[in-house]
Amino acid sequence: MSDAVTDAVTVRVPAKVNVQLAVGAARPDGFHDLANVFLAVSLYDEVTATPAETLTITCEGPDADKVPLDRTNLAARAAELLAARHGISPDVHLHIAKDIPVAGGMAGGSADGAGALLACDALWGLNTPRETLLEICAELGSDVPFSLVGGAALGTGRGEKLTGLPVGGAFHWVFAVADGGLSTPAVYGEFDRLTEGVDVPEPTASPVLLDALRTGDTTALAGALTNDLQAAALSLRPSLAATLTTGTDAGALAALVSGSGPTTAFLVKDAETAETVAATLTASGTCRTARVATSPAPGGTVLPSA
Numbered sequence: 001m002s003d004a005v006t007d008a009v010t011v012r013v014p015a016k017v018n019v020q021l022a023v024g025a026a027r028p029d030g031f032h033d034l035a036n037v038f039l040a041v042s043l044y045d046e047v048t049a050t051p052a053e054t055l056t057i058t059c060e061g062p063d064a065d066k067v068p069l070d071r072t073n074l075a076a077r078a079a080e081l082l083a084a085r086h087g088i089s090p091d092v093h094l095h096i097a098k099d100i101p102v103a104g105g106m107a108g109g110s111a112d113g114a115g116a117l118l119a120c121d122a123l124w125g126l127n128t129p130r131e132t133l134l135e136i137c138a139e140l141g142s143d144v145p146f147s148l149v150g151g152a153a154l155g156t157g158r159g160e161k162l163t164g165l166p167v168g169g170a171f172h173w174v175f176a177v178a179d180g181g182l183s184t185p186a187v188y189g190e191f192d193r194l195t196e197g198v199d200v201p202e203p204t205a206s207p208v209l210l211d212a213l214r215t216g217d218t219t220a221l222a223g224a225l226t227n228d229l230q231a232a233a234l235s236l237r238p239s240l241a242a243t244l245t246t247g248t249d250a251g252a253l254a255a256l257v258s259g260s261g262p263t264t265a266f267l268v269k270d271a272e273t274a275e276t277v278a279a280t281l282t283a284s285g286t287c288r289t290a291r292v293a294t295s296p297a298p299g300g301t302v303l304p305s306a
């Protein structure tokens with residue numbers, strides 16, 4: 001038995017793709033009701049919490065210069081909210097090893113919020129009930145609860161109310177990372193502009209899509225992928241149309257904008273096709289880089305200490 005005091009906790013957290021994103025009309029609070037079918041994918045950030053005299057954030061990775069290191073960082077906000085619940089001071093150093101594209105529609109900031117929450121909870125020995133952690137996640141942002149739970153889930157309300165979904169097999173993806181990000185509120189704003197005067201139906205999950213997930217049927221899932229924010233993202237970033245066409249011409253079964261974009265997602269039949277499609281996308285110049293991933297992926301996980 002060891003008496004070692006925990007002096008660092010690292011949590012791994014996944015990115016997400018929305019395999020269905022059905023968006024309702026704007027609510028009085030400015031949010032939109034959703035039927036949001038989340039699927040966690042195997043691109044991960046790692047958040048490491050270590051004791052410190054005050055709350056500090058550092059970040060490494062190719063997009064690190066685009067990540068705020070002040071209290072607006074979702075990881076910092078997570079530490080503050082958790083500490084406030086327990087009446088303690090949020091003195092911690094949070095280091096983010098960032099691999100999820102920033103402002104790409106893959107919930108990278110949300111992943112870091114969920115990761116920091118789990119890492120601080122373990123570092124501070126709080127054993128906060130799961131339900132309370134999920135409440136804090138929802139306070140941090142609509143996508144954050146899903147970053148904590150991972151796998152696949154239907155998000156209703158503004159996306160924060162989750163129901164876990166069964167997934168019957170692995171799916172293979174390619175993600176084309178665009179130059180520059182898109183602001184999530186701007187994309188929802190463009191959705192409102194494009195649907196002005198239109199009777200926007202109540203968002204509902206597609207039974208065909210849920211069945212494709214449950215049975216692990218890639219071809220059926222490819223036929224059922226939809227994103228109601230896609231037209232808005234394309235309106236703000238018309239060049240994404242060429243990226244989508246390049247991926248499908250290269251052999252992807254289906255292509256769509258990931259969440260609010262500008263990352264585009266390509267569902268492919270196997271790992272070999274994923275490599276071919278990724279190479280074609282990268283060579284085409286229609287994106288900054290392409291990443292290969294599989295789903296489902298686990299939610300936030302405390303890694304064994306080294």
Ligand SMILES: C[C@](O)(CO)[C@H](O)COP(=O)(O)OP(=O)(O)OC[C@H]1O[C@@H](n2ccc(N)nc2=O)[C@H](O)[C@@H]1O
Pocket residue numbers: 018021030031032033034036105107110140141142143144157158159184185188259260
């Ligand atoms: C596009 C998605 O990534 C799909 O999963 C999410 O809906 C966005 O989730 P998120 O980034 O966690 O968003 P939040 O931080 O909760 O909200 C940012 C802004 O996005 C818009 N927003 C977000 C979620 C939602 N259901 N309706 C909205 O209209 C609002 O303008 C809000 O002020």
Ligand SMILES: Nc1ncnc2c1ncn2[C@@H]1O[C@H](COP(=O)(O)OP(=O)(O)OP(=O)(O)O)[C@@H](O)[C@H]1O
Pocket residue numbers: 066067068072073074075096101102103104105106107108109110112113143181182184259260261
């Ligand atoms: N830990 C973080 N990592 C990245 N961005 C962060 C973080 N905390 C706050 N932000 C801010 O949030 C903005 C959106 O970043 P993020 O990577 O979460 O976007 P996203 O993947 O499009 O999110 P979503 O898919 O949830 O809409 C960034 O431009 C940045 O200013």
